Amino acid sequence: MKITFLTVFLAVFSLSITAQDVFETIEVSYNLYAIENPKGGNVAFLVTRKGVLVVDAGSTPSNAEKIVNTIRTITKKPIKYLILTHVHGDHTNGLAGFPKDVKIIAHKSLEKNYKEFNQSNITNYKNNVLPNHLSNLKAKLDSIEDKKSTEYNTIMEDYNSSVDYYEDVKRIKFRTPDITFEDFYTLKLAGERIVLEYVGPGHTSDNIVVKFSNHNVIHTGDLVFNKTFPYLIIEHGVDVYNWIRILDDLYKENIYTVIPGHGEVGRKITLKYQSDYFKDLSHKIEDFMDSGNNLEEIKNQIKPKDFNLKGNESQLPVNIEVIYSELSNKGRDWWKF
Numbered sequence: 001m002k003i004t005f006l007t008v009f010l011a012v013f014s015l016s017i018t019a020q021d022v023f024e025t026i027e028v029s030y031n032l033y034a035i036e037n038p039k040g041g042n043v044a045f046l047v048t049r050k051g052v053l054v055v056d057a058g059s060t061p062s063n064a065e066k067i068v069n070t071i072r073t074i075t076k077k078p079i080k081y082l083i084l085t086h087v088h089g090d091h092t093n094g095l096a097g098f099p100k101d102v103k104i105i106a107h108k109s110l111e112k113n114y115k116e117f118n119q120s121n122i123t124n125y126k127n128n129v130l131p132n133h134l135s136n137l138k139a140k141l142d143s144i145e146d147k148k149s150t151e152y153n154t155i156m157e158d159y160n161s162s163v164d165y166y167e168d169v170k171r172i173k174f175r176t177p178d179i180t181f182e183d184f185y186t187l188k189l190a191g192e193r194i195v196l197e198y199v200g201p202g203h204t205s206d207n208i209v210v211k212f213s214n215h216n217v218i219h220t221g222d223l224v225f226n227k228t229f230p231y232l233i234i235e236h237g238v239d240v241y242n243w244i245r246i247l248d249d250l251y252k253e254n255i256y257t258v259i260p261g262h263g264e265v266g267r268k269i270t271l272k273y274q275s276d277y278f279k280d281l282s283h284k285i286e287d288f289m290d291s292g293n294n295l296e297e298i299k300n301q302i303k304p305k306d307f308n309l310k311g312n313e314s315q316l317p318v319n320i321e322v323i324y325s326e327l328s329n330k331g332r333d334w335w336k337f
């Protein structure tokens with residue numbers, strides 16, 4: 001696929017999505033399921049006799065429709081609540097694929113952030129990036145004489161999936177959350193207790209965690225990228241120092257299963273792995289700073305292979321830059337783990 005930047009805001013292209021497609025589900029606890037979404041943020045859903053509660057909306061309307069179809073294979077109960085863990089499009093751009101009457105719950109700054117961070121990117125994708133991409137591909141196809149060649153077929157495949165993706169992106173529509181909160185929100189549903197907690201800035205300024213109290217299961221949103229390099233975006237309020245503290249605090253709680261924003265469903269130890277990655281990286285950066293290296297030199301010396309992670313390797317230099325600037329701004333004595 002040619003267009004890969006902005007994958008945080010918009011999903012990677014989907015090759016063959018049909019309405020019948022469903023995802024695999026993992027029953028992490030009784031009536032509580034996880035979907036390890038390959039085209040967006042991971043989803044959790046809880047089935048109760050009074051309806052279904054879902055965490056995160058997927059990356060596009062068709063991604064969301066596949067999530068809804070998957071839920072429908074487990075239960076016919078109505079989908080009542082949809083919780084959004086944070087602003088990023090791979091967790092929110094699926095909204096239009098959910099039933100119209102679903103109640104959306106999010107942190108109070110999510111709507112403002114969505115308009116600020118996502119809206120112009122989506123408009124740009126819709127009006128410029130994707131139409132240009134399609135007309136470039138079309139021109140390439142027209143210029144190839146042998147319509148049976150492998151090159152022609154490869155570009156044709158790209159063209160067709162891009163058309164599907166373009167149609168999907170055109171359907172993205174944000175909806176104002178019905179319920180917002182500042183610090184805590186507790187939902188009681190048919191004997192279930194779901195606690196939503198704003199933990200302060202970490203991955204974004206609006207990231208919340210969702211605790212399924214009856215199950216000792218947590219959906220962390222993108223505060224956990226399991227076994228892959230995390231996305232850190234300065235403009236979206238990233239705060240690695242606080243992120244580490246959030247993870248260390250959660251690690252003290254009675255949690256058994258962790259549904260991360262990306263990567264496989266994990267156990268409690270997954271929280272520690274994420275925190276350890278940041279500590280390890282910050283210690284490496286500190287050592288290089290002590291030996292008089294500047295940011296560029298540090299970026300050149302720390303490599304993806306120094307970590308036991310796979311995927312999003314291009315994010316490592318960004319991770320280094322963010323931690324380097326936090327270390328410089330906050331002061332080394334203050335930043336101590």
Ligand SMILES: [Zn+2]
Nearest residue numbers: 086088203222
């Ligand atoms: Zn995110």
